[in-house]
Amino acid sequence: MNIEVVKSLDGVESDSWDALAGGSFYASHAWMAYQERDPASSVRYVLIRDAEKRLVAGVPVYLVDSEASGMYDPARLFPDMPQQNRTLERTVLVGNRRGYANRIPTVEGLAQRQDVIRQLVEAVNLIAAEEADGQAWWLYLNESDAEALSPYASDSLPRLLAADCAIALPGTSFEDYLGSGSSNMRRQVRKDRQAFTAAGYSCSEQPFADCWDDISPLIASHQQHHGEPADPDFIRALMRDQSEATQDTGVVHACHKGGRMVGCTLTYVTTREVTSRAYGFDHRQPADAAEYFELLYYRPMEAAYRTGASRLHLGIGTLQPKIRRGADVFLLWGLRTGTALDDDPGAARAHNSARWQRLAGEMGRAAEKAASPFLTTAL
Incomplete structure (x- = not known):
């Protein structure tokens, strides 16, 4: 595998990138192109190609100097978590930065996916160490990708963030x-x-x-x-x-x-x-x-x-109206990689428990279907 870091998707064919997106618009080349325009951040793309130079994985890494949204500011999302003293006032966010629907983009059927994720994490952590405070935040990941990323999280439990909704067609x-x-x-x-x-x-x-x-x-x-x-x-x-x-x-x-x-x-x-x-x-x-x-x-x-x-993606919030019209609900998670800090597992579990109780109350009977063994380990 060959790893490359670039500062724009201009030189990456949209079809090659979109093959990693799994059909998600918020992981698409078009949405990445829009996010590149944000003057409050800059971006690095970690690209992994196989021996035939085919793009098999890639992830955007945003270096955020000013975050207007509390939904994408780790300090406001997780006030109980320790924050390292920063030599640079900058936050590193990995993956889609707007849309509340994140994934780890890899080509479908990738045999060595877990090893490729490890390589992505190592490259992201290096960027975080060079450009910010050594911490990289992966927010609004779907549950399967959160589970795949968990072995590389920096001594902290995954944090429950929200519930995503989509209607199968x-x-x-x-x-x-x-x-x-x-x-x-x-x-x-x-x-x-x-x-x-x-x-x-x-x-x-x-x-x-x-x-x-x-x-x-x-x-x-x-x-x-x-x-x-x-x-x-x-x-x-x-x-x-x-x-x-x-x-x-x-x-x-x-x-x-x-x-x-x-x-x-x-x-x-x-x-x-x-x-x-x-x-x-x-x-x-x-x-x-x-x-x-x-x-x-x-x-x-x-x-x-x-x-x-084959589906309509409706996003987070206002769960009951979506459920009443046939939406399935999927939990979304946040994890941190990079510099390890003394995170309190009890505080993490308390955060997850409180967030789950609120979401489950909004879901009603749909909460039973949304619960999972992954959730249980985080409570």
């Missing part, structure tokens, strides 16, 4: 999705869709590149409606940058009244999944016709069936 049509669920789910979905149809909206499906400016004020309006900071100019710049970086992967599902767009969902499409990324609505008017579910769930599902994708 069996068969070849939306009716097949309905048929796969319970009678309560079918009743809920049909009620949603009947309410939306009765509201008399016209609908569209457009490339993100053609309408990023139109959806920006709607996303800002929805965030403001939920009490989140949302400067319209900032949102507009964000949407423009995302559109330019992700190019033809973005698709917008929108509803219109009186010839004006009033609701939208930005989705991203891979060969395997459709990801609902952002929802927007003009909250100067009522939103009482299941617009959220029509645009964020059902129309992206129908689009996924047309393109052959």
Whole structure:
């Protein structure tokens, strides 16, 4: 195996990188290209190639000088963990830095995957030692990758962070999705869709590149409606940058009244999944016709069936509405590699127990399915 570290994906073919992503948009070349634009961080990509120079593994390593999101700041996520005195005010984050859905990108069927992960970790730890405080944080990993990384964690237990949601799309049509669920789910979905149809909206499906400016004020309006900071100019710049970086992967599902767009969902499409990324609505008017579910769930599902994708990725948070519409729930974890510190296993277990109790309460009966032996070892 040959290991290389580069500072941009510009020289890495998108098809080669996407072969490592497992169909996840948040591990894709397009999303990495967008994250490279962040002025508050720089990036190193650790690439591993086999004897035939085929790319078999790779991971982005972000050197973050200023982190605006508490969801990606280890000091705020884990206040009980010891923090080493830093000679450089910089945090090292490994893997997708936005989207709350991380993985260790390797080509499918890689026979020596565990050894390749070890090599990735060694390279990441070297970057962390040279560029920051010697610690590297791997956040929002799926459970199987968290388990694979655990042998290399720096004397600390994995930390439970969140629960991810996705809806499997069996068969070849939306009716097949309905048929796969319970009678309560079918009743809920049909009620949603009947309410939306009765509201008399016209609908569209457009490339993100053609309408990023139109959806920006709607996303800002929805965030403001939920009490989140949302400067319209900032949102507009964000949407423009995302559109330019992700190019033809973005698709917008929108509803219109009186010839004006009033609701939208930005989705991203891979060969395997459709990801609902952002929802927007003009909250100067009522939103009482299941617009959220029509645009964020059902129309992206129908689009996924047309393109052959097999799941709708919905992300973290608001678990019960997703579960009621057929979503499966997957736990997400954070681990640290590099410099070993005196982490308190009791504090880690207390963190995991408290987080699990909260998540399990949100999941209801779905918590039993989401629990696992890996979770048990961390409690």
